[in-house]
Amino acid sequence: MTHAPPLREVPELRPRDRGLPVVGRLFDYLRDPVALMEHQWEHYGPVSPMNALLDRAVMVLGPDACDAVLRNRDKAFANGPAWGRIVGPFFDRGLMLLDFAEHHAHRRIMQEAFTRDRLATYVDAMHPAIARGTADWDSTEDFRSYPALKQLTLDIAADLFMGGAEHTTREEMDRVNRAFIDCVQAASGVVRANVPLTRWGRAHRGRRVLEEFLRGYLPAKRAERTDDIFSVLCHIEGEDGERFGDDDVVNHMIFLMMAAHDTSTITTATMLQYLGQHPHWQQRCREESLALGPAPSHAELESLEALDWVMKEALRLRAPVPVLVRRAERDAEVVGHRIPAGTHVMVGVQFSHLMPELWSEPTRFDPERFAPHRREDKSHRVAWEPFGGGVHKCIGLHFGGLEVKAILHHLLRHHEWHVHPDYVAPLDHHSLPFPTDGQPVDLTRTRGAA
Numbered sequence: 001m002t003h004a005p006p007l008r009e010v011p012e013l014r015p016r017d018r019g020l021p022v023v024g025r026l027f028d029y030l031r032d033p034v035a036l037m038e039h040q041w042e043h044y045g046p047v048s049p050m051n052a053l054l055d056r057a058v059m060v061l062g063p064d065a066c067d068a069v070l071r072n073r074d075k076a077f078a079n080g081p082a083w084g085r086i087v088g089p090f091f092d093r094g095l096m097l098l099d100f101a102e103h104h105a106h107r108r109i110m111q112e113a114f115t116r117d118r119l120a121t122y123v124d125a126m127h128p129a130i131a132r133g134t135a136d137w138d139s140t141e142d143f144r145s146y147p148a149l150k151q152l153t154l155d156i157a158a159d160l161f162m163g164g165a166e167h168t169t170r171e172e173m174d175r176v177n178r179a180f181i182d183c184v185q186a187a188s189g190v191v192r193a194n195v196p197l198t199r200w201g202r203a204h205r206g207r208r209v210l211e212e213f214l215r216g217y218l219p220a221k222r223a224e225r226t227d228d229i230f231s232v233l234c235h236i237e238g239e240d241g242e243r244f245g246d247d248d249v250v251n252h253m254i255f256l257m258m259a260a261h262d263t264s265t266i267t268t269a270t271m272l273q274y275l276g277q278h279p280h281w282q283q284r285c286r287e288e289s290l291a292l293g294p295a296p297s298h299a300e301l302e303s304l305e306a307l308d309w310v311m312k313e314a315l316r317l318r319a320p321v322p323v324l325v326r327r328a329e330r331d332a333e334v335v336g337h338r339i340p341a342g343t344h345v346m347v348g349v350q351f352s353h354l355m356p357e358l359w360s361e362p363t364r365f366d367p368e369r370f371a372p373h374r375r376e377d378k379s380h381r382v383a384w385e386p387f388g389g390g391v392h393k394c395i396g397l398h399f400g401g402l403e404v405k406a407i408l409h410h411l412l413r414h415h416e417w418h419v420h421p422d423y424v425a426p427l428d429h430h431s432l433p434f435p436t437d438g439q440p441v442d443l444t445r446t447r448g449a450a
């Protein structure tokens with residue numbers, strides 16, 4: 001009979017790594033999350049102690065440790081109490097914040113909103129929204145691409161999630177977008193209570209605006225079947241005929257819009273930057289796009305091989321969600337370490353994306369590493385995990401990929417752009433990483449608007 005070796009305790013935090021009172025290592029994270037991860041890996045290994053906002057916390061790094069937490073075989077780690085602590089109560093009961101049996105039941109229904117047939121319909125609706133949204137992107141030397149892409153993805157969401165401008169006015173959509181941004185920005189609020197003029201105060205008001213807006217449209221969406229996600233959520237059924245109630249539809253809509261928005265914007269912006277710095281890749285992708293029509297189908301978008309590698313490489317180099325969080329609901333084990341109940345766990349997927357053990361020259365932009373003859377992402381089963389893993393793996397990964405590729409496809413056909421080879425995006429890490437300078441690119445319109 002063999003005995004499993006005894007579990008190791010998480011190492012003690014070295015005094016110099018305690019960080020500041022109350023906030024702990026928060027400022028180190030905000031300054032440079034990858035440097036913080038490298039430090040933890042070097043001094044403690046795959047499971048390291050972490051001081052963060054008075055909670056007992058650990059950081060897990062490397063593919064095996066990340067996999068153990070995300071796969072969550074013993075159902076010890078929960079999402080709701082961990083993500084809720086970060087995003088506040090503004091995305092309550094969104095799919096990512098549900099756990100265990102309840103999460104499973106909701107996910108089974110929501111999967112019906114992301115079938116291949118539905119994705120094909122969403123793609124058809126994306127093209128006119130993108131053409132309209134980029135119609136005024138004229139030649140500009142100092143084009144602030146990040147805010148422009150953010151507005152574009154919001155406009156696309158208005159069409160795909162709400163069913164477009166014929167149902168809502170521009171002012172109403174602007175008010176909803178503002179409310180939505182207020183909810184997202186609450187994550188970096190210092191005062192975490194409903195106090196006027198603070199981020200949380202604005203987010204509480206924003207959540208009310210979103211709920212009122214969505215509830216106002218619910219009867220119409222329930223009454224009529226259309227191809228937008230709002231209507232789809234009202235009508236889909238799980239395999240046994242289960243459906244979402246009104247509160248579920250509202251909660252899922254608010255969370256989905258949040259989950260879909262910044263992630264796609266960041267991915268598109270990162271691709272824009274690297275393609276601007278690597279003109280031969282831009283040209284290679286353009287040739288593929290010019291060979292297709294102006295509004296490629298779902299299958300055609302999937303056939304854009306070079307663009308697919310560029311997207312994967314962008315997601316590797318700048319994962320829009322660099323760290324995922326969980327809380328241990330009971331004592332758990334991760335790669336031989338005991339994680340006591342109540343511990344908050346930070347899962348540093350971005351670190352795996354940059355490990356020299358898994359990738360050749362990991363900081364270099366080299367999309368070809370995803371080509372069939374190299375497949376560096378297969379160096380470990382979970383070397384590349386920008387969409388997470390386990391039961392909470394991104395349900396919108398195909399939708400997001402199609403949206404990002406559709407936007408790039410339009411830009412490649414109508415524009416050329418350059419970014420200085422030495423440009424390094426100054427990233428803000430308060431919520432998801434975004435370039436604080438708006439990511440200027442030298443943009444030229446090469447063909448008329450679609």
Ligand code: HEM
Pocket residue numbers: 079095096097107256259260261263264267319320321324325386387388389391392393394395396397399400401
């Ligand atoms: C490039 C774009 C995207 C990236 C990088 C991304 C990333 C992620 C990650 C890392 C998770 C896992 C969170 C965790 O395990 O704690 C996640 C979950 C989720 N994502 Fe995405 N996402 C993207 C686009 C989208 C889009 C377009 C949608 C919706 C249309 C979406 C909806 C969701 C939902 C609902 C969840 C929660 C799934 C669950 O808990 O079962 N995401 N996403």
